[in-house]
Amino acid sequence: MRNIVVLTGAGVSAESGLKTFRDANGLWEGHDVMEVATPEGFKNNPKLVLEFYNQRRRQLLEVKPNAAHIALTRLEEHFQVHIVTQNVDDLHERSGSKNVLHLHGELLKVRSTKPNSKPIVWKKDLVLGNQCENNYQLRPHVVWFGEAVPMLDAAIQITNKADILIIIGTSMQVYPAASLIDFCQDDVPVYFVDPNPSLSNKQKNNLTVISEKAAVGVPNLVAHLIDKESKFYLPKQ
Incomplete structure (x- = not known):
């Protein structure tokens, strides 16, 4: 075969x-991708980044x-x-x-911010305070700009x-x-x-x-x- x-x-x-990743102006759903799709963006405004991916996750669960x-x-x-x-x-x-x-990466998975953590399935909103068993904040299981x-x-x-x-x-x-x-x-x-x-x-x-x-x-x-x-x-x- x-x-x-x-x-x-x-x-x-x-x-x-x-929607496709970003428009001609480099914006993703009205956001600069550097604000919502980089480690620096997550460090500077984790609440914004988490809510951005929450919206993407909700949308994904509605389509076929x-x-x-x-x-x-x-x-x-x-x-x-x-x-x-x-x-x-x-x-x-x-x-x-x-x-x-x-x-x-995968939008319906998250992982700990602790290095080398394995992803877990996650279909609900992810917010500040959602932590792994080692008390590290969870983050979207996606590859951001600047990451390997x-x-x-x-x-x-x-x-x-x-x-x-x-x-x-x-x-x-x-x-x-x-x-x-x-x-x-x-x-x-x-x-x-x-x-x-x-x-x-x-x-x-x-x-x-x-x-x-x-x-x-x-x-x-x-x-x-x-x-x-x-x-x-x-x-x-």
């Missing part, structure tokens, strides 16, 4: 009602996976599928995808083994996530689904660009790949 690796960004969840998330689960009937996502939502898991690696990306090495290993690479809904401008494409083998077919694709055939061999929103482009691509794979394994006459 061939291996498909799927790299997803905010665009795959936008059609579920989740869209056609793109659901289509990706169909691939698992025909391929070994690994999803590496920059998103902190759980829509891939809720749609049924089994192998999901979150590069930037602990799952990067695992993502590189997964991408390196891809027989097919699919990129969905990402600007390919956020590093180190954007560098993952460089770790797949040179002859691997790459499909890029985005209404405003930032890659072209001149930049990557074997690249097919699908200039559609995820909820349209991904189901069509999945149907194409499944059909192509079925014909590939037909017995020769």
Whole structure:
């Protein structure tokens, strides 16, 4: 069974009602990202940061996976599928995808501010005074700007083994996530689904660009790949 690796960004969840990370002015829901998505921002105003993520968490619990998330689960009937996502939502898991690696953490988990603490599931509001058993304040289990990306090495290993690479809904401008494409083998077919694709055939061999929103482009691509794979394994006459 061939291996498909799927790299997803905010665009795959936008059609579920989740807003993309930030607008053209560098604001996220009206906030400077440096105020709400950095260790310094948390240190300076922890109450603001916690409430910011509380709002994101409440919103996430109200939305559902869209056609793109659901289509990706169909691939698992025909391929070994690994999803590496920059998103902190759980829509891939809720749609049924089994192998999901979150590069930037998970919104429905929190962890202690004590170093090397393990995350725990958390679906309610997180406020000042919510502490771990060692009396350290809990924080969102997300990777903020300026923090290391602990799952990067695992993502590189997964991408390196891809027989097919699919990129969905990402600007390919956020590093180190954007560098993952460089770790797949040179002859691997790459499909890029985005209404405003930032890659072209001149930049990557074997690249097919699908200039559609995820909820349209991904189901069509999945149907194409499944059909192509079925014909590939037909017995020769």
